[in-house]
Amino acid sequence: MSRLPDSSDTTTAPDAAPALGDDTAARPTAIDGSPEGGRDRSNRGAALIATAVALPATVLAGVLAFNQFAPDQPESEPSTSAATPGPLSTAPVEMAAPALAERPATVCRALLSQLPPTVRELPQRPVTAGPEQNAAYGDPALTVACGDEAPAFADTDKLWLVNRVCWYGSEAEGSTVLSTVDRETTVTVRVPDDYDQPLQWVSPISETITATVPSVDDPPTGCRPA
Structure with a gap:
C-alpha cells in the first residue's frame, strides 16, 4: 500500500525540533515516539528475512530425507482388460465348390x-x-x-x-x-x-x-x- 496521502490537499504539520542537550537529539525517533525505532525496525526486518530464507531450506532438507529413507514403491503393472478381443482368424474358411455350368x-x-x-x-x-x-x-x-x-x-x-x-x-x-x-x-x-x-x-x-x-x-x- 502506498504511504502517500490519499488526496493532494492533505497537509501535515512539521515535526518539532528536538531540544538542545536532549540525548535523543542525535538519534531518530520511532513512529511511536520511542528512541532507536529505526534500528529496531532494521533488526526485525533482518530477522524476518533470515527466517524466510531458512524455512524453505529446512523444508527442502526434510523432503530430501523422506525421499532417501522412504521405501521404494513398485511400479504398477499394465492392466489387461478381460473384454479385449483376441486376434481374429485369417485362416481359410471351409466352403464347398460344386461344379457349375x-x-x-x-x-x-x-x-x-x-x-x-x-x-x-x-x-x-x-x-x-x-x-x-x-x-x-x-x-x-x-x-x-x-x-x-x-x-x-x-x-x-x-x-x-x-x-x-x-x-x-x-x-x-x-x-x-x-x-x-x-x-x-x-x-x-x-x-x-x-x-x-x-x-x-x-x-x-x-x-x-x-x-x-x-x-x-x-x-x-x-x-x-x-
Whole structure:
C-alpha cells in the first residue's frame, strides 16, 4: 500500500525540533515516539528475512530425507482388460465348390472379381475351395456362395429388396441364410448370429450383384417395389 496521502490537499504539520542537550537529539525517533525505532525496525526486518530464507531450506532438507529413507514403491503393472478381443482368424474358411455350368461359372467369376475387400468392418478371408465362386469375411465368417440352388419359398413368404436385389431369408443353425431370387444365378449369403440385422450386411454385396449378375425377366411378385 502506498504511504502517500490519499488526496493532494492533505497537509501535515512539521515535526518539532528536538531540544538542545536532549540525548535523543542525535538519534531518530520511532513512529511511536520511542528512541532507536529505526534500528529496531532494521533488526526485525533482518530477522524476518533470515527466517524466510531458512524455512524453505529446512523444508527442502526434510523432503530430501523422506525421499532417501522412504521405501521404494513398485511400479504398477499394465492392466489387461478381460473384454479385449483376441486376434481374429485369417485362416481359410471351409466352403464347398460344386461344379457349375459355363454360364453360371462366368457370372460367378465376374461377381467374385468385383466383391469389395471388406463387408462393413469385416476383412475378406481366403476360402478352402472355389475362390472363383466363394468368398468369406471376418471371424466368425460371413460367407458368399455363387451358383447355389435357388431357394424354395411360398408366394406368401416375405421377400426383401436391398439395393435393387431381392432376397429371401431363412434361419439355419447359428446363422441367417439370405438368397437372391431375382437373379439368373443365385447368390447365397450366410450371416452368423453374432452380427445383428442381417440385411444390413448384404447391402454392399447387393451393389456388386446389381453390377455383375443379370436379373431375371419375371421376378417374384414380392420383389417388385410397392
